[in-house]
Amino acid sequence: MGVSRKTKSVSELLGVFEQTDNALSVVELVKQLDQKMNKTTVYRILDRLEDSGELHSFMGKDGLKWYAKCHDCSSSHHADLHPHFQCRDCGKSECLDIEIALPKVSNHRIDTAELLLVGSCQDCLNQQ
Amino acid sequence: MGVSRKTKSVSELLGVFEQTDNALSVVELVKQLDQKMNKTTVYRILDRLEDSGELHSFMGKDGLKWYAKCHDCSSSHHADLHPHFQCRDCGKSECLDIEIALPKVSNHRIDTAELLLVGSCQDCLNQQ
DNA sequence: TGCATTATTGCAACTCAGTTGCGAAAGTAA
DNA sequence: TTACTTTCGCAACTGAGTTGCAATAATGCA
Numbered sequence: 001m002g003v004s005r006k007t008k009s010v011s012e013l014l015g016v017f018e019q020t021d022n023a024l025s026v027v028e029l030v031k032q033l034d035q036k037m038n039k040t041t042v043y044r045i046l047d048r049l050e051d052s053g054e055l056h057s058f059m060g061k062d063g064l065k066w067y068a069k070c071h072d073c074s075s076s077h078h079a080d081l082h083p084h085f086q087c088r089d090c091g092k093s094e095c096l097d098i099e100i101a102l103p104k105v106s107n108h109r110i111d112t113a114e115l116l117l118v119g120s121c122q123d124c125l126n127q128q
Numbered sequence: 129m130g131v132s133r134k135t136k137s138v139s140e141l142l143g144v145f146e147q148t149d150n151a152l153s154v155v156e157l158v159k160q161l162d163q164k165m166n167k168t169t170v171y172r173i174l175d176r177l178e179d180s181g182e183l184h185s186f187m188g189k190d191g192l193k194w195y196a197k198c199h200d201c202s203s204s205h206h207a208d209l210h211p212h213f214q215c216r217d218c219g220k221s222e223c224l225d226i227e228i229a230l231p232k233v234s235n236h237r238i239d240t241a242e243l244l245l246v247g248s249c250q251d252c253l254n255q256q
Numbered sequence: 257t258g259c260a261t262t263a264t265t266g267c268a269a270c271t272c273a274g275t276t277g278c279g280a281a282a283g284t285a286a
Numbered sequence: 287t288t289a290c291t292t293t294c295g296c297a298a299c300t301g302a303g304t305t306g307c308a309a310t311a312a313t314g315c316a
Contacts, residue, residue, distance in 0.1 A: 007263095007264065007265090007311085007312085009264080009265075026302080026303085027301090027302075030302095037265075037266085038265070038266045038267070039302095039303090040265080040266070040267080040303095040304080040305090041264080041265055041266075043302095043303070043304080044264080044265085045264095059187055059189070059191055061187070061242075063187055063191040063192075063193070063273090063274095063302085064191075064302075065191070065302085065303085083231070083241075085233065085236060085238075088239065096231075096233060098231055098233070100231075102245070103211065103224075103226055103228075103245070105213065105224060105226070105245065107249075107250040108213055108245075108247055108248070108249055108250065109247045109248045109253060110213075110245050110246070110247040111216065111246055111247040111248070112245075112246050112247070113211075113243060113244065113245045113246065114189075114242075114243070114244045114246070115241060115242070115243045115244075116241065116242045116243075117230070117231070117233065117236075117238050117240075117241045118238070118239055118240050118241065118242070119236055119237045119238040119239040119240070120236070120237045120239070121235075121236055122235040122236065125237060135282085135283085135292095135293070135294090137293080137294075154273075154274085155272090155273075158273090165294075165295085166294070166295045166296070167273095167274090168274095168275080168276090168294080168295070168296080169293080169294055169295075171273095171274070171275080172293080172294085173293095191273085191302090191303095192273075193273085193274085
């Protein structure tokens with residue numbers, strides 16, 4: 001029954017998210033967990049954690065998939081509708097704690113949205 | 129001197145955009161132009177047309193790159209900051225003629241944004 | 257316990273969007 | 287013409303993400 005079983009692999013993957021407030025790209029996760037599990041396993045666990053509402057995903061500027069912890073989501077309802085920020089200098093991404101309103105578009109049914117803000121993060125601004 | 133030269137290949141590629149108001153994925157463009165030019169050429173011309181401000185690009189929900197005609201852009205200034213819509217049923221994408229305001233985020237410099245709205249288009253809503 | 261059933265994992269091989277290197281062809285300028 | 291620059295085609299590559307299958311681990315039930 002999904003992820004509630006919480007295997008060793010799932011715990012190890014979630015452990016990586018415990019250590020940061022940033023979002024994590026799949027590439028980064030596969031790299032960090034390389035000694036502990038196969039990359040196929042990483043992809044599959046991420047799928048399951050997204051289905052169960054523990055993580056959400058978004059696409060980065062470069063077309064890579066990123067994951068971050070959900071706050072008020074469940075498997076039946078994804079409540080998180082917030083923008084994400086990606087730094088064009090260091091590449092890091094993070095969730096922004098801001099509400100975004102879905103615009104009404106005539107002749108379209110809008111189900112969801114992804115807003116990606118691109119710029120420079122504090123760390124990179126300071127280093128210049 | 130960039131694209132102003134407008135070779136046969138460039139004209140043929142731009143011709144595809146003349147035939148539609150929708151955005152076009154690179155995959156679709158490569159497929160449609162398969163008999164007329166190499167896929168590497170498609171990628172390179174798209175790059176140049178984006179640099180010169182004739183096209184702009186965005187990432188689709190699935191991580192594929194899409195291109196659409198620019199309206200008020202030049203090589204020095206990309207004026208188009210509008211959302212894009214992608215239909216989750218038929219996969220088509222289009223530009224939406226709506227202004228989006230960039231939110232201020234403390235400790236971040238925001239340069240640009242991509243808002244992708246996902247839902248169902250009129251055609252797909254009608255066919256259900 | 258013991259056994260059947262289901263879920264999870266590792267591995268290798270694959271798919272496919274996008275890139276790179278290089279030589280040929282086409283365009284430009286004198 | 288000749289020299290130079292840009293564009294293009296081709297083949298081979300890169301790398302994120304997927305798939306099939308067999309092995310292992312977890313669960314349920316008698």
